[in-house]
Amino acid sequence: MESRPSELPYIERVWRSRSDDGVSRMMSVATSHWELVFWEHQGEVQAAVLGPEAQASQAPVPEEAVFFGISFALGTSMPHIPVSRLVGGNAAIPDVTRRSLWLKGSAWHVPDYDNAEAFVLRMVREGIVDQDPVVPAVLGGATPDVSDRTLQRRFVAATGLTQGAIRQIHRARQAAILIQEGAPAQEVVHRLGYFDQPHLARSLKRYVGRTATQLSTPDTTEPLSLLYKTSPWPSA
Template identity: 30%
Template sequence: MSFLYEEKASRSALVDVVWRTVDTSDGTYLAAADACWDMIFSDLAAGGRRVLLSGPSSQPTPVPYTAGNRNIGVRFVQGCYFTHCAAADMCDRTIALRMPQATAFDLADVRWPFPDYETVDDLVEAFAAHGLLAHDQIVESILVGRPPGVSVRSVQRHFAKVTGLSPHHVRQISRARAAVNRLQTGEAIADVAYDLGYADQSHLTREVKRLTGCTPGQSQHRGEPV
């Protein structure tokens, strides 16, 4: 791993994790599919700053990094979404937001302050107070296995609105990420396949490779976060 990585829990229920990195060399990180919205705030080694907004990803995505860059990231929970744009238009897409000055960026026709690791939660709270972030209870219910109380067609509409993906695809992504997290702790591939409901070890191998870019064996020794 050619970057230093640190993460912390957020005080916001809309956030899965807040992380920061210092890139120690040039390289490319293969980000697994996550079906989540993400934001990345970078201080660039070449000078200047950058803010990226990423929609839900359905497949592994190569992410280049450059020595000297310092990055802060926010991965929002599945079920959380930005209200100013359609998820279908942002699925597997990352855009650079306009920065009229070094200390601010524009999003949804509003100017926001560029955060640091300590204040990024304040920014998330400001997004939510402005109505820019929302959370879909139907999506959350499906992902945690609770009966949603609505029709299958309604569930599909909710997932399309939040992620741009089908419920089945999001569940596949969640299971593959859970598999990798367990493999990285040293659990046996066969045990993980059984516990997570894969048909067999070959099924797990195909799905993990397709959705994370790495085989289960590679995942066991991968030092990078998923």
């Protein structure tokens, strides 16, 4: 799997991958971001909008398939497909070929790893993608002049998840990366604010689908989905 960050505020990350022989399933790690994913398998091209995943789950991996995805920034949404309806699910995009797809009645060229930004900018211009400015502001440490109830409502509307759920997912993903890099569990507990090691263990199992020991010795027959370093989460 290959991935890169993006300077476009609507995009969290762009990635692409190819399935390997001997890998029939993967562990899909919880994520608070929704994605637009394209894949080709046995000459057929498909696309779907994948919603946030509130917990880890196993996912099948087709043989000799090629994937490309755009992971959208928190607060970014497609108003005609409410993200709250997509949590743990997906919405297929019909009539996709190697060259084109249809979005809201218009023909589009299928994007690729190198021109994802241009594709998303067109989506923004045509009103297919929007962003609630409050969400990235809060993620950047700002305190918007709205009530807690309004803030929570806007987070759920824009991301499909509560702030608390997003924080827990983010922390578990960070913990998994630290453990994969060789950090002792007790150090991870201290650095990321877990109560104790059992609290860390429960979080990893729920959101990453692995124990600390399993993360230290990766399973090549059932790899994890994309994990990457992100900026520290602002203090609550």
